Amino acid sequence: MSSFSRWIVHPWLTIRVQIGLGVIFVVASLPKIIDPPSFAQMIYNYRILPGVLINPVALVLPWFELLTGVALILGIWRRTAAIFIGAMLVVFIVGIGINLARDNPVNCGCFDLASAEKPREVLLGEMKSVLVRDVAMLFLVAQILAATAGRERASAENRNDLSS
Amino acid sequence: MDIKRFAAEAAALLVIAVLCATVANSVAARNRKLAWQATYPNALVVPAAPASPGVLSDEVEAAQPEAAVLRPVPDELPSATLPPSESGVKLPNEASPEPTPAPTRSPVVSSLPAAPAATPKAFPPDPDRPWLEISPEDVMELYSRKMLFIDARRTDAFEQGHIAGARSMPVWEADVDARVAALYDEGRDQNAPVVIYCSGGACEDSHMLGQKLWGVGFDNVLVYKEGFPDWQKRGGAVARGPVQ
Numbered sequence: 378m379s380s381f382s383r384w385i386v387h388p389w390l391t392i393r394v395q396i397g398l399g400v401i402f403v404v405a406s407l408p409k410i411i412d413p414p415s416f417a418q419m420i421y422n423y424r425i426l427p428g429v430l431i432n433p434v435a436l437v438l439p440w441f442e443l444l445t446g447v448a449l450i451l452g453i454w455r456r457t458a459a460i461f462i463g464a465m466l467v468v469f470i471v472g473i474g475i476n477l478a479r480d481n482p483v484n485c486g487c488f489d490l491a492s493a494e495k496p497r498e499v500l501l502g503e504m505k506s507v508l509v510r511d512v513a514m515l516f517l518v519a520q521i522l523a524a525t526a527g528r529e530r531a532s533a534e535n536r537n538d539l540s541s
Numbered sequence: 542m543d544i545k546r547f548a549a550e551a552a553a554l555l556v557i558a559v560l561c562a563t564v565a566n567s568v569a570a571r572n573r574k575l576a577w578q579a580t581y582p583n584a585l586v587v588p589a590a591p592a593s594p595g596v597l598s599d600e601v602e603a604a605q606p607e608a609a610v611l612r613p614v615p616d617e618l619p620s621a622t623l624p625p626s627e628s629g630v631k632l633p634n635e636a637s638p639e640p641t642p643a644p645t646r647s648p649v650v651s652s653l654p655a656a657p658a659a660t661p662k663a664f665p666p667d668p669d670r671p672w673l674e675i676s677p678e679d680v681m682e683l684y685s686r687k688m689l690f691i692d693a694r695r696t697d698a699f700e701q702g703h704i705a706g707a708r709s710m711p712v713w714e715a716d717v718d719a720r721v722a723a724l725y726d727e728g729r730d731q732n733a734p735v736v737i738y739c740s741g742g743a744c745e746d747s748h749m750l751g752q753k754l755w756g757v758g759f760d761n762v763l764v765y766k767e768g769f770p771d772w773q774k775r776g777g778a779v780a781r782g783p784v785q
Contacts, residue, residue, distance in 0.1 A: 410565060413575040414695065414713035421581055424588075428581030436566055436575055440558040448554075457550035481587050494742045 391524040395449045398517045402446030402462060408490050409439035419486030423472050441465070449521070456525050463518040470511045473504050572696035574715035582752065588743065661686070666732040666760035672751030673763055675736075677775060680765045683736050684777065689729070691754075693739045693746035694769070696784060703769065704738065705778035712739075712750045721750075725757045734761045741768030 384390070409416040417435035420426055426434060442465065448458035469487075476483050482500030485507045495503075566574055662682060667673065675683075684690065690707040692699050699709040710720045735754060739746035751762040765772075773779060 412573055413566065413569070414573065414711075414715075417575055418713050421584060424585055426584060428584035429578065431581055431584060432575050432577055432579050436562040436577065437558050440561040440565075441554065444554050444558055444561075454550045454554070457547055457554065460547070461551070461554065479587055480590055494740075 385520065386524040386527065388524070391521060392452075394517050394520050395452065395455065398459075398462065398514065398521070399446040399449030401514070402442045403450070405488050406439040406442035406446065408488065409435070409486075410443065412490055413439070415490035416486060419484060419490060422483045422486075423476060424481065425472055425475055438465075455521060459518050459521040459525070463515060463522075466511050466515050466518065470508060470515075473508050473511070477501065477504050477508070571716060572711065572714055575713070576715040576718070581749070583745070583749075588745075664734045664761060664763065668760040671755035671762065672737070672748060674766045675763045677765070677767050677771055679763070680736055680738075680772075681775070681777070683734055683763070688734045688736055691735060691737045691750065692769070693737055693750040694744075698740065698769075700781065700783055702773075702779050702781050704772055705780040707738075707780075709784040710750055712746045712753070717750070717753065721753050721757055724754075725759075731758050732761050734763050735759055736763050736765055738765035738768045738772070741766065741770045744768060 413432075413435050416439065417431050420431050420435055441461070445458040445461045445465075448454045449462070473483075473485070480501075482497045482504065484495070484500065485503060487507060566577075662679070664675075664679070664683070684704070687706075690704050692703045692707045692709050693712045694703075694709075695711045695713060696709060699707075699711070703709070708724075710717055710724075737747040737750050737754070747764045747766070747768070751764055754762050
């Protein structure tokens with residue numbers, strides 16, 4: 378294993394990435410938990426979810442963000458939490474990407490649910506920034522998964538040794 | 542990764558999230574509650590991109606071939622007798638940011654000297670359409686006739702300022718259907734004009750509420766698309782305070 382590979386999965390880095398990503402998701406979840414109607418309106422504006430799913434998603438998704446974020450911060454169920462955070466990021470990237478492709482500016486609704494009217498060009502610019510940010514966060518998810526894969530294997534081998 | 546362990550943790554996360562959402566929503570304040578089930582007929586309809594001001598692009602024109610607001614009105618017809626689709630109102634499903642309309646003789650957009658119009662403008666009901674968009678001038682006229690005005694914005698926005706005398710029916714809050722039912726139960730004339738507004742711009746709350754009102758039988762739902770910001774700009778009467 379090269380020194381870069383060792384450094385990239387080093388526990389010192391992994392813990393910081395976990396806490397950073399976890400805090401981001403906890404912070405992002407709070408305004409949505411406090412005001413589900415505004416979040417439902419944000420989801421509606423994306424125009425990609427059938428009407429019957431909008432309210433259930435608006436109610437449950439923020440709690441899912443909070444729980445996975447807390448799990449990462451506390452270091453419990455790390456891989457599961459990281460996989461779900463990665464899945465959510467992929468969904469957000471697809472949602473933003475689709476609306477960029479069809480030139481439909483939307484408020485991201487990521488951290489702020491204020492419905493202030495922004496000019497179309499501003500919104501489109503923000504959407505591109507959000508795409509970059511979400512892709513960057515996917516790399517953080519990949520780091521956690523890579524760092525925990527070795528330990529996962531080791532613990533599985535330990536279990537096998539003990540059982541045999 | 543151990544699939545069984547992953548499935549168990551994933552299921553636990555999902556169940557806890559649903560439980561938390563249920564409990565939080567049940568104890569939330571009235572204006573923060575969200576109904577678990579709601580229908581949004583236009584949830585997958587992408588709003589049309591705005592055309593350049595004053596320019597009617599081919600694309601926009603093709604997207605709204607039946608746009609009545611673009612249709613010139615024959616000279617002989619007095620405007621007050623026109624059907625709603627030809628009297629300056631905008632029909633549902635048109636592209637929202639409309640291009641500059643072609644010249645018409647409708648009193649809504651006309652700057653011609655007023656015809657001897659002793660009779661007030663008619664706003665006949667149209668049971669076939671959930672709502673019709675009207676001009677700010679029509680809104681002013683209907684307000685002076687003391688027609689029912691409904692504010693479709695969130696409760697917080699209503700409390701910070703609304704058209705004086707308007708009722709609050711925030712379309713995104715959980716009790717909107719109950720409020721619509723209560724309005725229906727008042728036994729109002731369902732052919733009388735009802736004006737709905739929200740915050741203008743790309744806001745669709747008034748259209749969504751219009752759909753609900755039409756659904757229970759109100760046949761004369763008129764949408765003030767420019768909404769509350771326009772009302773304030775025009776110096777209309779504004780009230781503040783909590784929902785009655």
